[in-house]
Amino acid sequence: MSTLSVLLRQRARRDRWQLTIWIAGIGLLAVVSASAVAQTYGDYAGRENILRLAIANPSILMLRGTPQGGRLDAFVFFEIFTFLALLAGFMSTFLAVRHSRAEEESGRAEMIAATPAARTTPTVATLIHGFLANVVLGGVVALAFTAGRLDAYGSVVTGAAVAATGVCFLGVGLPAAQFMRTSRGANAVAAGAVGLAYVVRGLGDALGRPGADGIHLTPAWTSWLSPIGWGQQTGAYASNNLTPLLLSAALAAVCLVALFLLQAHRDSGASLLAGRAGRVNARGDLSGPLTLAWRLQLPTIIGWCIGGAATGLLAGTLSKLAEQAASADPTVTKVLRDMDQGGGGSVDQLLISVMFSLVGVLAAACSTQTVIRMRQEETAGTAELILTAPVDRTRWFGDYLLLGTAAIVLVLFSGAVVSSLSALAVGGDPARVGDSFAAAVAQLPAALVYLGVLALLFVLLPGLTISLGWTLVGIGVFLGFFGALLGVPEWARNLSPFTHTPVPVGGSTDWSDGAWMLVIALAAAAVAVAVMRQRELKPN
Amino acid sequence: MDTVIKTRNLVKRFGRVQALDGLDLKVSAGEVHGFLGPNGSGKSTTIRVLLGLARSSSGSAAVFGQDPWNDAVELHRRIGYVPGDVNLWPNLSGGEAIDLISRLRGGTADKAYYAARKSRLTEVFQFDPTKKGRTYSKGNRQKVALIAAFATPAELYILDEPTSGLDPIMEAVFNQEIAHAAAAGSTVLLSSHILSEVEQLCSRVTIIRAGRTVESGSLAELRHLTRTEISFAAEGISQEQLAHIPASHDLTVAAGRVRFSVGSDKINAVLPVLATLDVQGLTVNPPSLEELFLRHYGEELAADGVKATAR
Numbered sequence: 097m098s099t100l101s102v103l104l105r106q107r108a109r110r111d112r113w114q115l116t117i118w119i120a121g122i123g124l125l126a127v128v129s130a131s132a133v134a135q136t137y138g139d140y141a142g143r144e145n146i147l148r149l150a151i152a153n154p155s156i157l158m159l160r161g162t163p164q165g166g167r168l169d170a171f172v173f174f175e176i177f178t179f180l181a182l183l184a185g186f187m188s189t190f191l192a193v194r195h196s197r198a199e200e201e202s203g204r205a206e207m208i209a210a211t212p213a214a215r216t217t218p219t220v221a222t223l224i225h226g227f228l229a230n231v232v233l234g235g236v237v238a239l240a241f242t243a244g245r246l247d248a249y250g251s252v253v254t255g256a257a258v259a260a261t262g263v264c265f266l267g268v269g270l271p272a273a274q275f276m277r278t279s280r281g282a283n284a285v286a287a288g289a290v291g292l293a294y295v296v297r298g299l300g301d302a303l304g305r306p307g308a309d310g311i312h313l314t315p316a317w318t319s320w321l322s323p324i325g326w327g328q329q330t331g332a333y334a335s336n337n338l339t340p341l342l343l344s345a346a347l348a349a350v351c352l353v354a355l356f357l358l359q360a361h362r363d364s365g366a367s368l369l370a371g372r373a374g375r376v377n378a379r380g381d382l383s384g385p386l387t388l389a390w391r392l393q394l395p396t397i398i399g400w401c402i403g404g405a406a407t408g409l410l411a412g413t414l415s416k417l418a419e420q421a422a423s424a425d426p427t428v429t430k431v432l433r434d435m436d437q438g439g440g441g442s443v444d445q446l447l448i449s450v451m452f453s454l455v456g457v458l459a460a461a462c463s464t465q466t467v468i469r470m471r472q473e474e475t476a477g478t479a480e481l482i483l484t485a486p487v488d489r490t491r492w493f494g495d496y497l498l499l500g501t502a503a504i505v506l507v508l509f510s511g512a513v514v515s516s517l518s519a520l521a522v523g524g525d526p527a528r529v530g531d532s533f534a535a536a537v538a539q540l541p542a543a544l545v546y547l548g549v550l551a552l553l554f555v556l557l558p559g560l561t562i563s564l565g566w567t568l569v570g571i572g573v574f575l576g577f578f579g580a581l582l583g584v585p586e587w588a589r590n591l592s593p594f595t596h597t598p599v600p601v602g603g604s605t606d607w608s609d610g611a612w613m614l615v616i617a618l619a620a621a622a623v624a625v626a627v628m629r630q631r632e633l634k635p636n
Numbered sequence: 637m638d639t640v641i642k643t644r645n646l647v648k649r650f651g652r653v654q655a656l657d658g659l660d661l662k663v664s665a666g667e668v669h670g671f672l673g674p675n676g677s678g679k680s681t682t683i684r685v686l687l688g689l690a691r692s693s694s695g696s697a698a699v700f701g702q703d704p705w706n707d708a709v710e711l712h713r714r715i716g717y718v719p720g721d722v723n724l725w726p727n728l729s730g731g732e733a734i735d736l737i738s739r740l741r742g743g744t745a746d747k748a749y750y751a752a753r754k755s756r757l758t759e760v761f762q763f764d765p766t767k768k769g770r771t772y773s774k775g776n777r778q779k780v781a782l783i784a785a786f787a788t789p790a791e792l793y794i795l796d797e798p799t800s801g802l803d804p805i806m807e808a809v810f811n812q813e814i815a816h817a818a819a820a821g822s823t824v825l826l827s828s829h830i831l832s833e834v835e836q837l838c839s840r841v842t843i844i845r846a847g848r849t850v851e852s853g854s855l856a857e858l859r860h861l862t863r864t865e866i867s868f869a870a871e872g873i874s875q876e877q878l879a880h881i882p883a884s885h886d887l888t889v890a891a892g893r894v895r896f897s898v899g900s901d902k903i904n905a906v907l908p909v910l911a912t913l914d915v916q917g918l919t920v921n922p923p924s925l926e927e928l929f930l931r932h933y934g935e936e937l938a939a940d941g942v943k944a945t946a947r
Contacts, residue, residue: 201770277770278726373766374729382732383739392725477723481733481781484687484719485740486712633689 099213103221107195115229118187122180123236129176130244132582134168143171147311154302154414162301162328163313169246169333173254181324182294184233184262188226189286192269195222198279200364209364219359226266234259250333257327260344264323265290267351274358284399297325323347385482386495393469397503400462401510404455408511411451412518415444415528445601449535455511456539456597457573459504463547464565466500467554471561475635483633493628497551497621504543512536534600541613542593548620555627558634640665640792640823641686645695648681655681657847663825668818670838671827678847679827680720683796687717713742716790720797722777724769731765734784743788750787757783760809774801786813793817793824799833811837831929863897864922868915870894881909
């Protein structure tokens with residue numbers, strides 16, 4: 097058996113559950129969205145109406161896609177494709193890093209590289225493995241949409257577009273793993289690239305030029321800078337044009353050439369970014385579990401804060417734009433209000449509130465990562481070094497909760513500050529400053545619920561902390577942001593903390609849900625601390 | 637307080653796995669106590685219980701007369717610990733990790749004293765503290781834990797296979813540091829499966845197997861249970877003459893040498909016979925822990941197809 101086929105089998109075996117869940121999950125999302133859209137927006141006129149409203153409002157386009165007419169299947173593509181492509185991107189970058197940098201970091205790559213497989217074959221195996229995973233994903237998506245009674249050829253085009261986006265980000269993830277020294281860093285860079293691609297195409301849609309009939313849109317040039325944008329440009333179910341996917345293939349090819357050039361010049365386990373020598377003595381402030389956790393987690397927190405600031409920038413600058421759009425078309429206000437479940441406020445207030453719900457997701461993700469870091473410290477054995485010193489385990493645990501809270505506040509704060517400043521810079525109403533901060537504060541309870549609940553899971557089911565942590569964020573986003581659109585029953589949507597986030601718009605804001613979430617977060621944290629008192633260190 | 641560590645009938649279960657099965661361990665103040673056992677026999681689990689990282693399923697454990705689980709923080713002020721498998725923070729330098737642990741242990745209150753100890757230890761262990769944690773080899777990671785443990789004086793040192801990654805020169809340095817600590821009155825619990833190390837350093841030894849104590853006592857007491865190995869040149873000595881050697885076991889003639897072992901308390905009976913045979917190139921190897929060790933695990937090894945004769 098050739099070394100390549102051995103390594104391919106090993107990868108397939110190792111990922112058998114993980115990839116099955118990714119691919120089945122994305123496929124399920126496709127099926128559900130096709131049928132839900134058909135149910136919710138059954139008639140052509142209704143869909144046309146929605147498209148008109150969407151085109152008039154940049155923030156909806158930002159989160160959806162490019163309107164291309166009122167046909168049901170084209171409408172489904174508009175609603176869900178960018179999200180599917182985003183997921184395909186994440187699946188591919190995580191796969192790339194998992195089988196490259198993470199392996200080198202753990203030292204396992206060295207064992208493999210010492211066999212006749214050497215240094216290159218494992219990379220080739222990862223490449224083929226990732227490519228096949230995306231082909232299967234594309235097939236599943238195509239089948240899912242066809243099963244949802246959408247046009248068969250258009251569904252194939254959609255599947256191809258999803259797969260091409262995934263392959264493209266597989267190509268981005270592998271060189272990222274060459275550059276970065278840690279898998280955490282490589283994941284951050286590669287996943288950041290996926291997020292950036294989503295935002296860049298979002299700008300393209302938001303700033304696009306509406307067609308004469310008001311239900312088509314030509315995206316602005318920025319869409320052409322994004323692999324997700326290329327997928328949208330296929331115009332599946334409308335123009336069914338596969339040519340833009342050549343760009344994805346080209347980018348993937350360029351990345352792969354770079355990858356093999358980089359790898360040819362790099363020692364196994366080394367990074368292309370040289371490490372700096374460290375300090376002989378620690379700075380005075382590195383003296384306890386809290387300062388250590390802060391030091392370890394700071395780069396991650398900065399990363400999420402940049403995300404928060406970038407979203408804040410969009411909120412601040414787009415609010416002005418939305419205001420103009422709204423004065424031209426009053427129905428826009430209604431759509432935004434429906435999205436936000438809030439009471440009467442101005443359009444730009446609403447838009448800020450919508451954008452900050454995204455900052456809230458970032459804050460929740462950041463706090464999730466803090467708890468995950470605590471778990472990683474436990475499994476790596478570094479927590480043991482701390483807990484065998486005179487440090488109480490509940491104090492150690494409590495410090496991570498404190499850090500998680502601080503991280504949430506920092507992410508929300510950076511969003512609010514940048515949103516305020518950018519709103520003022522584009523000549524917006526100074527009242528937007530207060531709106532931004534109110535919107536940020538409103539996100540606090542949901543993010544704290546994530547922190548408290550995951551901390552409780554860490555105490556009770558430590559082995560599941562990492563996988564459940566991200567799953568909970570994913571489910572919360574899905575139910576909270578896409579649930580209503582996809583006709584998910586209300587009780588299920590109510591499970592998501594994001595559904596209950598207060599909307600500080602207009603005169604009377606209902607903060608009661610927020611207060612309840614605070615109570616839940618505090619109760620979860622309190623129980624977690626109490627149980628932690630009796631919990632052993634569980635490295636496995 | 638005479639007894640520093642005392643466990644009685646200590647049991648620890650992980651799900652269905654019985655890691656400790658009635659372990660008894662007693663370490664008195666001021667002694668360097670060897671804690672021996674093969675891989676997976678429960679040494680590290682015992683240590684985790686003693687440090688309050690794991691809770692015993694039943695039985696009792698006391699360190700300085702206190703409960704290691706409930707009084708962990710208080711006890712840790714008096715304990716220096718070196719884990720068997722040292723893992724460091726990837727983005728902290730070795731020097732930073734040492735400082736962090738020392739500060740947590742409260743060893744840096746007297747800054748000048750701490751700095752002097754740290755720099756002396758860094759030097760004797762030939763350690764480069766400026767590298768990042770992820771770049772250190774196993775031996776160097778172990779040095780971080782050793783320097784951090786010895787930089788702050790402790791009443792009790794718990795060391796879990798502390799030399800498994802060190803080269804022989806560093807092992808010698810380590811032995812020296814243990815001697816320092818013992819001279820200063822500290823108690824040491826040294827888990828190991830390197831018998832020569834334990835023979836060199838320890839005054840008392842506990843040997844465990846499958847989570848149970850199988851032997852415990854001073855080295856002299858334990859040696860009593862073992863055999864001394866004798867060998868000499870075979871030339872000019874007949875089988876008949878060899879048959880006259882009293883109390884000999886496992887006698888073989890191979891590669892021009894006669895080898896056999898004899899109960900350590902029977903040596904005086906053997907020596908006059910050897911004198912009458914006028915043997916050449918006589919070597920007498922004193923009983924080693926290794927032999928004792930192998931005798932206890934012999935059955936296990938034999939079952940695995942390994943020949944279980946000592947040496």
